[in-house]
Amino acid sequence: MVRNDIEQAVQNALKAMGAEEVAFVVERPTDMAHGDYATNAALAAAKILKKNPRDVAAELQEAVGNIQGVEKVEVAGAGFINFYLSAETLAEVVQEANKEGWGSNDLYIGKKVLVEYTDPNPFKEFHIGHLMSNAIGESIARLFAAGGADVKRSNYQGDVGVHVAKAIWGKQQKPGDSWGQAYVHGSAEYETHKQEIDELNKTIYEKSDATVNKLYDEGREESLAHFEEIYKILGTKFDYYFFEHETGPLGLQLVEQHPEVFTQSEGAIIFRGEDVGLHTRVFVNSKGIPTYEAKELGLVVAKKKKGQFDLSLTVTANETRDYFKVVRAAAEKIFPDLEDKMLTRFHGFMKLTTGKMSSRLGNVITGESLIKDLTEEARGREDVAVGAIKYMVLRQGTGKDIVFDPEKSLSLEGDSGPYVQYALVRARALLRKATEAEVVQKETAPSELERLLVHFPDVIARASLELEPHYVITYSTELAAAFNSWYAQTRLIVDGKVSAHALALVTAVEHTLHKGLVVLGIPAPEEM
Numbered sequence: 001m002v003r004n005d006i007e008q009a010v011q012n013a014l015k016a017m018g019a020e021e022v023a024f025v026v027e028r029p030t031d032m033a034h035g036d037y038a039t040n041a042a043l044a045a046a047k048i049l050k051k052n053p054r055d056v057a058a059e060l061q062e063a064v065g066n067i068q069g070v071e072k073v074e075v076a077g078a079g080f081i082n083f084y085l086s087a088e089t090l091a092e093v094v095q096e097a098n099k100e101g102w103g104s105n106d107l108y109i110g111k112k113v114l115v116e117y118t119d120p121n122p123f124k125e126f127h128i129g130h131l132m133s134n135a136i137g138e139s140i141a142r143l144f145a146a147g148g149a150d151v152k153r154s155n156y157q158g159d160v161g162v163h164v165a166k167a168i169w170g171k172q173q174k175p176g177d178s179w180g181q182a183y184v185h186g187s188a189e190y191e192t193h194k195q196e197i198d199e200l201n202k203t204i205y206e207k208s209d210a211t212v213n214k215l216y217d218e219g220r221e222e223s224l225a226h227f228e229e230i231y232k233i234l235g236t237k238f239d240y241y242f243f244e245h246e247t248g249p250l251g252l253q254l255v256e257q258h259p260e261v262f263t264q265s266e267g268a269i270i271f272r273g274e275d276v277g278l279h280t281r282v283f284v285n286s287k288g289i290p291t292y293e294a295k296e297l298g299l300v301v302a303k304k305k306k307g308q309f310d311l312s313l314t315v316t317a318n319e320t321r322d323y324f325k326v327v328r329a330a331a332e333k334i335f336p337d338l339e340d341k342m343l344t345r346f347h348g349f350m351k352l353t354t355g356k357m358s359s360r361l362g363n364v365i366t367g368e369s370l371i372k373d374l375t376e377e378a379r380g381r382e383d384v385a386v387g388a389i390k391y392m393v394l395r396q397g398t399g400k401d402i403v404f405d406p407e408k409s410l411s412l413e414g415d416s417g418p419y420v421q422y423a424l425v426r427a428r429a430l431l432r433k434a435t436e437a438e439v440v441q442k443e444t445a446p447s448e449l450e451r452l453l454v455h456f457p458d459v460i461a462r463a464s465l466e467l468e469p470h471y472v473i474t475y476s477t478e479l480a481a482a483f484n485s486w487y488a489q490t491r492l493i494v495d496g497k498v499s500a501h502a503l504a505l506v507t508a509v510e511h512t513l514h515k516g517l518v519v520l521g522i523p524a525p526e527e528m
Contacts, residue, residue, distance in 0.1 A: 001457055002069040003037060006083055010041050013063035017056075019045040026083075028455050035074070035082030036451055042079040053079030090450040091501070097453050097508035103460045103515045108149035114303060115141040115151060117315035118236070121158040122223035123167035125180040126230055126367040128350050129317060132402070135393040136347050137315040138236050138521040139469040144311075146519055147464040152306070154240040156299055159220055161244065165201035166190055168215055179219050180366070230368060234386060235521055242302050244295050251298030252290040254334065255283050261333045273326045281326045296327045300335065300342075313343040313467075318399060321346055345467060348401035350393070377410055383523035384410070384418050390522045391417030394469040415477060417522055420513065423480035425528045427510035430492050434506070437498040444501045448482050449509060456512050460519065469520055476516035483509050 007026045014022050024041035042057035049056060057079040064073060064081075069089035076082050096102060117137020120130045137153075145151045158164075166186030167179055174185060190197055203209050204216055231237065255262050255269055262269045267286035271293070273279045283294040290298070303312060316324065324344050332339045352365065374385035388409035393402060395415070412418055456475065463471040492502055517524040 002067075002085060002089060002454070003458060005067055005069065006037055006039070006064075009064045009067045010039055010060070010081075013060050013065075014041060014045055016063055017045065017049065017059060019048045022048060028458070029082065032448065032451055034076060034080075035072075036085045036454055037083040038076075039081050039083075040079075042075075042081055046079065057081055085451070085454065087446050090446045090454065093454050094450055094501070094504050094508045097456070097512055098504065102511060103146065103456050103519070105147050105457065105461045105464060107147035107461065107464050108144055109147070111144075111149045111310040112307065113141075113144045113149040113151050113311045113313065114154055114240075114306075114309040115144065115313050115315070116154040116156055116242075116303075117141075118231075119156045119316070120227055121161075121163060122220045122227075123159075123164050123179050124183050124223075126227060128365050128367055128370055128404075131234075131367040131370065131389060132347050132350055132393050133315050133317070134231075134234050134236060135390040135521065136345065136398050136469070138234070139390075139394055139472075139519065140313065140315065140345060140467050142519045142521060143460070143464040143467060143469065146460055149311075152239040152309075153236065154242060154303070155238045156242045156244075156247075157224075158244045160205060160248065162190075162197070162201050163187075164204055164216070164219075165197050167219060168204065168212065169193065169197045169200055171215060171219065179223055230371075233371060233382060235523065240303075240306055242299055247295045247298030247302055248290045249298070250301045251294035251296070252284060252288075254297050254301060255290070255294050258334055261330060271326060271330045273329060276329050278326050278329055279322065281323070283330070293323070293327055293330075296324075297331055297334070300331050300338070304335075309341070311341055311343060312338075313345060315345045315347065318346045318348055343467075346399050348399055350402045350404055353403055353405045374406060374410065377406065378418070381525075381528070383525050384421065384528065387417035387421050387517075387522045389417075390520060391420070391473060394520055395473045396470050398468060398470075414481060418528070420476050420480045420517065421523070421525055422528055423483050424510060424513040424517065424524055425526065426487060427483065427506055427513065428526060430487075430506050431503075431510060433493060434498050434503055437493045437496055439500050439503060440497050442499040442501065444499055447486060447505075449479075449486055449505055452479050452482050453508055453512060456515070460515075463519075472516050472520055476513060476520070479509065479512060479516070483513075 003026055010024065010026065014020055022041060022045045024039055024044045026037050026039045029035055029038040042060050043053050045060070046053040046056045054075065057075040061073050061075055061081055069085055070083050071086035072084040074082050115137055118130055118134040120126045141151050141153055163183065167183035170182030170186030171177065171179065174182065177185060186197065200212070203212050207213055262271055262283060268282050269284035270280050270282050273281060281293050282291050284290055303309070328342050331342065370389065371382070371385055374388055375382045378384040392404055392409045409416055410418055412422055459471050459475040463469055490502070492498055492506060514524050
């Protein structure tokens with residue numbers, strides 16, 4: 001890429017100037033009027049060389065010499081250096097953008113990566129928090145893949161525990177309720193019927209009642225099948241499924257086998273997190289039952305049995321941040337080879353501007369109700385509804401809370417999933433019309449579109465490195481806006497003829513928008 005050539009030229013120039021150790025960046029300027037790339041190298045070097053930044057910039061401008069693909073280098077502002085690409089280079093970028101590998105990089109070549117996300121529990125509703133985890137996790141998995149990684153997707157689900165007992169108890173009381181409704185009812189009545197539900201929980205765990213076992217199996221199967229329907233809508237296919245009934249015994253065994261890591265305390269087994277700057281958590285309670293923490297350790301064992309992964313990343317909610325720090329610290333003491341290989345990406349909380357949706361269970365907005373309601377608003381277009389949701393989830397940093405505005409999410413006026421989808425559809429419609437036109441050679445000056453296309457690989461690389469999809473969202477929206485503006489001012493087909501360059505440009509835009517949506521996990525429709 002030209003950016004790499006610019007970086008190397010700047011690095012060589014700094015070395016010749018006696019400022020080899022300077023840390024600098026080469027990036028796209030905020031304003032495209034300031035070139036295609038800019039660097040702060042002179043500002044950084046001025047501190048070491050003890051010179052005026054403008055003087056250093058002028059010296060650096062001279063020292064970088066001729067860079068292949070760069071037409072002009074100029075000093076700007078307090079000491080920035082701007083680089084303008086040549087028309088020939090921009091034309092080459094358009095051709096490159098039409099190739100299959102466009103936007104890919106080698107950041108994770110040879111790496112095996114396991115991404116765990118979504119994690120809904122059987123017998124409970126699939127809520128909007130699961131939608132957030134799914135949207136973020138799916139996009140991060142695709143960003144890893146764009147970096148050349150061998151990616152496996154996993155889903156960890158709690159199919160044992162008191163929530164199951166609440167749901168089965170609720171189903172016993174109201175057989176006609178759905179499992180989600182049964183769970184809500186059981187939760188509401190838990191304090192009143194605590195002993196009864198706790199005894200039921202023990203019965204479920206011990207599998208000592210054939211009738212309860214049958215109800216459990218039916219509920220688990222129905223819940224998991226329902227989740228699969230949602231995954232299909234969202235465009236996710238998991239490679240591995242892990243369940244708490246499997247990880248609990250593994251975690252219990254692991255804790256008992258490592259007394260050097262854990263401590264007995266009042267009949268329970270704990271991990272003293274204070275020893276590593278964290279807090280203490282219980283891994284096995286006084287009744288000898290593994291807690292969520294121990295089950296999470298068991299999940300590590302289960303994952304390792306599936307294969308040796310170079311990176312294991314979990315997407316989960318912000319409120320579990322402290323919990324995961326302790327579990328990770330304990331896991332790294334048991335498995336030293338996991339140090340720096342267990343990553344976590346935390347997501348924020350979603351609330352709706354409307355305060356409620358039409359379909360609710362208890363006080364929780366279900367994921368399918370949000371999809372259903374938006375699909376109705378989008379005139380039956382489920383792909384548009386899913387795109388609207390994913391865009392709004394991914395448009396900002398993953399750890400931030402989201403205020404979801406259903407009306408804005410479906411807007412075709414910009415800053416929405418449908419807006420980007422519609423730009424793609426418009427490009428595809430133009431290309432279909434162009435198949436009937438005669439292709440002619442015609443001189444065309446570079447436009448903003450070519451200059452935007454240059455940065456797509458950089459955007460994907462940054463998003464892949466930082467595991468932050470919002471960079472791709474921002475870029476795709478800007479490209480869609482630039483294409484819409486170009487479309488409004490340019491006639492692609494004139495008198496039955498189409499310029500070869502214009503045709504290649506529209507094809508490049510279509511390919512880039514498509515690639516951007518795919519890496520985000522947003523549907524890329526043919527028509528709208």
